[in-house]
Amino acid sequence: xxxxxxxxxxxxxxxxxxxxxxxxxxxxxxxxxxxxxxxxxxxxxxxxxxxxxxxxxxxxxxxxxxxxxxxxxxxxxxxxxxxxxxxxxxxxxxxxxxxxxxxxxxxxxxxxxxxxxxxxxxxxxxxxxxxxxxxxxxxxxxxxxxxxxxxxxxxxxxxxxxxxxxxxxxxxxxxxxxxxxxxxxxxxxxxxxxxxx
Amino acid sequence: xxxxxxxxxxxxxxxxxxxxxxxxxxxxxxxxxxxxxxxxxxxxxxxxxxxxxxxxxxxxxxxxxxxxxxxxxxxxxxxxxxxxxxxxxxxxxxxxxxxxxxxxxxxxxxxxxxxxxxxxxxxxxxxxxxxxxxxxxxxxxxxxxxxxxxxxxxxxxxxxxxxxxxxxxxxxxxxxxxxxxxxxxxxxxxxxxxxxxxxxxxxxxxxxxxxxxxxxxxxxxxxxxxxxxxxxxxxxxxxxxxxxxxxxxxxxxxxxxxxxxxxxxxxxxxxxxxxxxxx
Numbered sequence: 001x002x003x004x005x006x007x008x009x010x011x012x013x014x015x016x017x018x019x020x021x022x023x024x025x026x027x028x029x030x031x032x033x034x035x036x037x038x039x040x041x042x043x044x045x046x047x048x049x050x051x052x053x054x055x056x057x058x059x060x061x062x063x064x065x066x067x068x069x070x071x072x073x074x075x076x077x078x079x080x081x082x083x084x085x086x087x088x089x090x091x092x093x094x095x096x097x098x099x100x101x102x103x104x105x106x107x108x109x110x111x112x113x114x115x116x117x118x119x120x121x122x123x124x125x126x127x128x129x130x131x132x133x134x135x136x137x138x139x140x141x142x143x144x145x146x147x148x149x150x151x152x153x154x155x156x157x158x159x160x161x162x163x164x165x166x167x168x169x170x171x172x173x174x175x176x177x178x179x180x181x182x183x184x185x186x187x188x189x190x191x192x193x194x195x196x197x
Numbered sequence: 198x199x200x201x202x203x204x205x206x207x208x209x210x211x212x213x214x215x216x217x218x219x220x221x222x223x224x225x226x227x228x229x230x231x232x233x234x235x236x237x238x239x240x241x242x243x244x245x246x247x248x249x250x251x252x253x254x255x256x257x258x259x260x261x262x263x264x265x266x267x268x269x270x271x272x273x274x275x276x277x278x279x280x281x282x283x284x285x286x287x288x289x290x291x292x293x294x295x296x297x298x299x300x301x302x303x304x305x306x307x308x309x310x311x312x313x314x315x316x317x318x319x320x321x322x323x324x325x326x327x328x329x330x331x332x333x334x335x336x337x338x339x340x341x342x343x344x345x346x347x348x349x350x351x352x353x354x355x356x357x358x359x360x361x362x363x364x365x366x367x368x369x370x371x372x373x374x375x376x377x378x379x380x381x382x383x384x385x386x387x388x389x390x391x392x393x394x395x396x397x398x399x400x401x402x403x404x405x406x407x408x409x410x411x412x413x414x415x416x417x418x419x420x421x422x423x424x425x426x427x428x429x430x431x432x433x434x435x436x437x438x439x440x441x442x443x444x445x446x447x448x449x450x451x452x453x454x455x456x457x458x459x460x461x462x463x464x465x466x467x468x469x470x471x472x473x474x475x476x
Contacts, residue, residue: 059209069202076209083213087220094224 002196004135007128010192011139017115018147019178019185024115028148029174031106033159038152039145040099041106046141048088048110049119052081053137056120057130077120085111115144151181231260231284238279239269242347244368246270259284267291271348271366293385294367296350296360300336300379301392301408301455303355307332308405323376331405334395336379342371362461387436388457389446396429403451410453416445 015021018028024045031041056077064070089107092100100107110116119140123133154177158164164173236256243251247268249258258264259280266284267277274291281287313322313329319341327333336357343351343358350364351371360371362385372380379394391410395402399411412430419425424438425445432454434445445454 063205063209067201067205069205072202072206076206079206079210079213083217086217090217090220090224094226 003132006192006196007132007136008139008142009195011136012143012146013185013188014190014192016143016147016185016188017118017140018144019182021118022182023118024113024144027106027109027113028151029171029178030109032148032152032155035149035152035156037106038148042141042145042148044107045110045113045115045144046138048081048085048113049116049137049141049144050134051084051088052077052116052120053123053133055080055084057123057133060124073121073124074117077117081116081120082111115140147181147185151178154181229260232256234283235259235280238272238276238283240272240276242271242368244271244347244370246368246370270294271368273366294382295362295365295385295461296367296369296371296380296382297390297392297461298336298342298358298360298380299390299392299394300334300357300377301453301460302330302332302335302406303357303408305355306407307335307409320374320376328377332395332397332402332409334377334379334393334397335406336377341374341376342380345370345374360461362457384436386441387434387439388441388461389434389439389443389454390457391432391434391453392455392460393431393453396431398430402430408452410449411451413450415448415450416454419444419448 011017017023018025027041027045032038056073059076059080060070060073064072064076085107089100092107119137123136126136128136155174158173158177168176236253239252239256241252245251247255247270249255249264249268255264255268259266266281266286269276269280270291270293272280273293277291308331309329310331311326311329313325315321315325317339319328319337319339322328322337322339328335328337330337338353338356338358340351340353340358343353347368347370348364348366350361350366351358352361353359358371358380360380367382367385369382372378372382377394381390383390392408393402393406393410395406395409397405397409399413402409402411410431412427412432414427414432416425416432417427421442421444422438422440424435424440425432426435427433432445434454441456443456446456
């Protein structure tokens with residue numbers, strides 16, 4: 001159990017995909033304007049990360065590695081993730097139209113979200129087994145959610161502020177706020193050793 | 198050696214596509230007939246003049262949320278009738294509109310205060326000390342509106358934008374683009390408009406531009422229909438009261454009030470005139 005706890009904590013806080021590894025910045029900046037959409041997007045990303053790991057891990061271990069084709073992992077994973085997202089969209093449109101309407105354009109955007117691809121590839125780079133990979137991908141999704149929700153709060157305060165100079169309004173101040181958030185997450189490095197060491 | 202990777206990637210792709218095709222067939226939704234019918238009647242310009250995000254969004258609102266059928270400005274009355282027929286409701290009246298440029302500061306009436314060498318875009322130039330013109334409210338003439346216009350109704354003549362009334366559909370894309378908010382959308386029935394947006398004091402406006410509104414209120418006094426009011430040194434015409442008599446045009450000492458005949462000319466003739474002026 002201890003190794004799962006370590007993976008989970010490090011995926012959420014220490015190696016936060018957005019704020020430490022700088023993956024998935026596009027939705028982080030694009031969808032973090034409102035808390036509702038930030039939360040919806042994060043749920044979708046977490047869901048897709050878990051499913052993508054469940055689909056790519058067996059294919060890598062049982063199809064690509066035995067044939068010595070592990071160098072194909074990037075292109076195969078992109079293919080699988082894209083198909084998966086399409087499948088989820090079709091299924092969601094049919095069975096959960098409310099969620100489909102609220103995710104709207106964001107769902108296809110996940111197809112090209114590097115955080116999803118990053119999770120699936122890093123799982124294998126770390127040499128995790130299937131259970132560990134699943135924990136890591138769900139943890140990464142939760143970390144993404146944490147960053148999105150925190151940042152949507154930061155952003156609503158920044159947008160409401162009247163004292164931002166004109167040249168900093170919009171994207172520039174958003175990027176600065178994001179960098180300060182990322183710096184604050186650096187404080188979590190070493191927390192794993194402290195907690196479990 | 199080469200066959201294996203191709204087979205593996207191709208096979209995975211094939212499996213994915215078969216699964217997707219099956220999923221699309223099994224989980225297909227019945228097509229939205231009303232939406233399709235309404236959408237087919239809309240022009241597809243996605244201009245947003247109706248107040249919705251695009252033609253799809255508007256068609257959805259008409260089909261399912263009971264939005265009015267006469268909101269499409271580019272489509273005009275024909276489109277409203279067609280949409281109403283598709284929905285089986287009475288068509289409302291569509292007020293046809295067009296865009297006018299509220300600046301007359303062409304190269305003969307005003308001077309630049311700097312040699313602007315930056316990006317040739319109104320938005321960029323406007324960031325730079327409120328633009329290159331001596332009047333900070335004026336048309337910058339780099340044609341951001343021209344690029345926004347999907348109908349080719351705008352030309353830059355003598356350094357300012359002019360809009361061809363016969364081509365303009367009143368979608369308002371140019372009005373949203375103009376960094377100085379010089380472009381207004383007015384009903385096609387009104388042919389007289391104020392060609393100036395400067396709220397500066399009359400003496401200053403006079404100094405920087407020969408054609409600017411100086412807020413002298415002569416038009417306000419001349420107008421027999423009470424259609425003109427001068428607020429903050431700038432005249433404004435109420436299209437609901439204006440009868441296009443043209444008395445104010447004659448009364449205006451600076452020529453800030455203009456008519457369609459002089460300003461909303463067809464683009465080909467405007468370009469020809471500009472070429473002659475340039476010589």
